[in-house]
Amino acid sequence: GQNIDQPTEMTATEGAIVQINCTYQTSGFNGLFWYQQHAGEAPTFLSYNVLDGLEEKGRFSSFLSRSKGYSYLLLKELQMKDSASYLCAVRDEDYQLIWGAGTKLIIKP
Amino acid sequence: IAGITQAPTSQILAAGRRMTLRCTQDMRHNAMYWYRQDLGLGLRLIHYSNTAGTTGKGEVPDGYSVSRANTDDFPLTLASAVPSQTSVYFCASSDSADNNEQFFGPGTRLTVL
Numbered sequence: 001g002q003n004i005d006q007p008t009e010m011t012a013t014e015g016a017i018v019q020i021n022c023t024y025q026t027s028g029f030n031g032l033f034w035y036q037q038h039a040g041e042a043p044t045f046l047s048y049n050v051l052d053g054l055e056e057k058g059r060f061s062s063f064l065s066r067s068k069g070y071s072y073l074l075l076k077e078l079q080m081k082d083s084a085s086y087l088c089a090v091r092d093e094d095y096q097l098i099w100g101a102g103t104k105l106i107i108k109p
Numbered sequence: 110i111a112g113i114t115q116a117p118t119s120q121i122l123a124a125g126r127r128m129t130l131r132c133t134q135d136m137r138h139n140a141m142y143w144y145r146q147d148l149g150l151g152l153r154l155i156h157y158s159n160t161a162g163t164t165g166k167g168e169v170p171d172g173y174s175v176s177r178a179n180t181d182d183f184p185l186t187l188a189s190a191v192p193s194q195t196s197v198y199f200c201a202s203s204d205s206a207d208n209n210e211q212f213f214g215p216g217t218r219l220t221v222l
Contacts, residue, residue: 004151030207031209033209041215041216042199042213042214042215042216043152043199043213044213045209045210045211045212048209048210087151087152089151089152095206095207096154096157096167096168097152097154097211098151099144099151099152099153100151101149101150101151102151
């Protein structure tokens with residue numbers, strides 16, 4: 001079967017750094033995505049990795065290791081507005097997205 | 110309008126009733142998708158359309174049907190609603206089926222009693 005695992009909830013402090021991990025087992029791999037979803041809102045695209053390594057975009061970075069079936073999203077200089085759920089998704093061999101349940105990130109002052 | 114719109118925003122529906130959720134995008138995207146999102150579960154694909162005139166089944170298609178008569182519209186129909194279809198439904202679109210980014214509508218919160 002296909003499976004995406006990520007922690008259910010994490011807590012971090014404003015101004016700090018947090019790493020949200022995602023492991024996956026899918027039929028084929030055509031890229032890994034991270035989306036942000038604020039409560040009651042739609043998901044919005046954050047990042048895309050298809051090759052191994054780190055992709056940096058401002059305060060957010062995403063890392064991929066295809067051999068380990070592993071990714072992480074790194075958020076630096078946390079702000080209160082970063083409180084949201086972070087969704088990991090993998091595009092499988094049929095080019096469909098398989099989604100994790102999401103990690104709810106709580107930022108404390 | 111700009112982006113994707115969904116209607117209604119929320120709906121309470123009696124079991125057994127027929128319901129159509131509407132989705133319209135003005136980005137001229139070829140691919141469109143319907144997902145449901147339930148607490149503790151990831152987004153699950155119901156149906157998709159890679160281009161106008163074609164549709165395909167996702168992970169959880171039973172009890173739902175779609176049509177794609179034109180590029181902009183992708184309605185989702187529940188022929189006879191059941192309580193297990195209580196969920197938040199998101200429509201999304203992307204420039205093409207293998208495009209990297211999907212854009213999501215604001216969602217429809219559906220309750221079936």
